[in-house]
Amino acid sequence: MRCGAPHRPAGSASDDGKMAALLAGFSRASCRFHAARSALAAATALPLRCPAAPLGPPRPLSFSAAELVRAAPGPLRPYLHLMRLHQPAGTWLLYLPCTWSIGLAAEPGCLPDWHMLSLFGAGAVLMRGAGCTINDLWDRDYDKQVARTAGRPLAAGEISTFQSFVFLGGQLSLALCVLLCLNYYSIILGAASLSLVVTYPLMKRITYWPQLVLGLTFNWGALLGWSAIQGSCDWSVCLPLYFAGVMWTLVYDTIYAHQDKRDDIVIGVKSTALKFKEDTKQWLSGFSTAMVSGLCVAGMNCDQTFPYYSAVAAVGAHLAHQIYTLDIDKPEDCWKKFASNRTVGGLLFVGIVLGNLWKRKNSETVEERSESR
Template sequence: MRYGAPHRPAGRASGYDKMAALLLGLSRASCRLHAARPALPAAIVAPRRPAAPLGSRRPLSFSAAELVRAAPGPLRPYLHLMRLHQPAGTWLLYLPCTWSIGLAAEPGCLPDWHMLTLFGAGAVLMRGAGCTINDLWDRDYDKQVARTAGRPLAAGEISTFQSFIFLGGQLSLALCVLLCLNYYSIMLGAASLSLVITYPLMKRITYWPQLVLGLTFNWGALLGWSAVQGSCNWSVCLPLYFAGVMWTLVYDTIYAHQDKRDDIIIGVKSTALKFKEDTKQWLSGFSTAMVLGLCVAGMNCDQTFPYYSAVAAVGAHLAHQIYTLDIDKPEDCWKKFASNRTVGVLLFVGIVLGNLWKRKNSETVEEPLERR
């Protein structure tokens, strides 16, 4: 007798034998069934992921694109119409305002945060209004370009009438922001509206629509100073405005290279089509002019070492952009275009630090006089 086997009388089937025979039969039937069954796709038979613990949520993201995706469905087309999911353009409109506000601050003082906030709200609204106007003008063109065919007006998600109502709401709110400024700034700000309305038409008329965009997008270089000081110091504001226009010619020419093939087909003009293979030489000239304009503006308001260091960093950033740019790769053009936010932030930081440095310099000069 084997160790551990139960004792049973010889010649007589026990309950254990019947149980063993039953289990063996079931096992063989299972094997035959498994062999005959066709294999299921791995996606079906793969084990499901364990359910997330109760109360756990997807990590919150505060990017503009995520906020638009999280918005209610009926509101989402309007947020897309004002390009809220693509904040690069809003930054490029806002940053010249911050430069001007920073340069207008008193020596040794930080920029006026109230003004920075007002101009930030105004930049969001006016960029949104500009995009709405642009899409109203270009709704037929946008349908023919792969990159823009999904825009709300081109895709039929919003009607023309609804877009006009939405545009009126944005302009009304922007007017409320403008009315918070002094009278000089209100008149100066209102003067830019003609540029905002006519810019989208320029691509039908001239190969230089980017120049008109530069005149429009950098109006804040004039308006920021007047909002703080009550009027413009033209010896500072004009060189700063000129520098901003040159900057826009750089980044928007790069941007235009994304659509140049479609633009040729539909008959739209741009500096990308004007410059063609000479684009890098033109961009180098615009960048040099921008740096010179910034230097003149800095000298006319007694800027200091941190400011000029930032201007040098801006020049280096632009040089790297141009040197590494591949005008035949739309994804590289978009990457270079979006990186211009860094250019604007670098300059703003330099302006703030340069203004604070003025206090240090003035204290160094006054200290020996007090000891006499």
């Protein structure tokens, strides 16, 4: 007798047999049911008893540059990182001086040339990418020693030096195609900036003022945009605008350099952040004042109007707030302040466009007064 089985009298053996047969039938039916359930689960690829991960809220659809780069095919991704396509702040800072110049060169009462704005936008993406590639080729050994840059494709070994040179050649070839769409004066003027693009990364080894050389490089569009529209540069407008852009670069790139100052000391490279140290805010205030002065001179020399000067005042206020609230010892705050300079450039561009449209309103008022006389 099985342990735990109920005791039955001997005469009930036939009943026990019937009961055993019934239980066996139930067992076979249960096996067939479980087999059918397993087959159904395999066919539908839905496991019946698998501990599923908890479902979080649906991820919002994003069209940010970083998300687009992340969604790119794997073999392409290191090249997109090499040209910093996932960090578009630098591209905007290269592009915006071009938009200022194109806007100022427009005819009174007219919007900027959208074809030129698009052309210069493509050129800014390509040339910023080429500049970053050149920078990483020069700095690949330094980048390995800095926590923030150790993951860059060249420093991390994701791309070889040869592949980077080939990629650089492709970017420069496409940028040349964009440049050849401009007039001859602008082609020569644009080609002249290439020496600055190539030599800028070396400056941090030579001088504490690499940010000045970057300013001379990044703001070349303040000259090129005007010449692309007008056929040549009006130096009374272009030079003050270019000077203002260089001062602006000294502001935002000094802030940017404070992120890496500890690593820069260790590896032996120079920057304005290391030169200015605790006096950084005083220097930035001086550069901001010089920038606003240059913008005012450029505006006066091309007969700009009230909206333009309102935008210049807003730019000055933004820079003042930026400098006042800056914490040079917090890298995350330095990055935030650096990236906010896109707003500075955008404010000025809007002011230029509105100021140029205002010129037509003023001219119509003058004409009406002369006719009434």
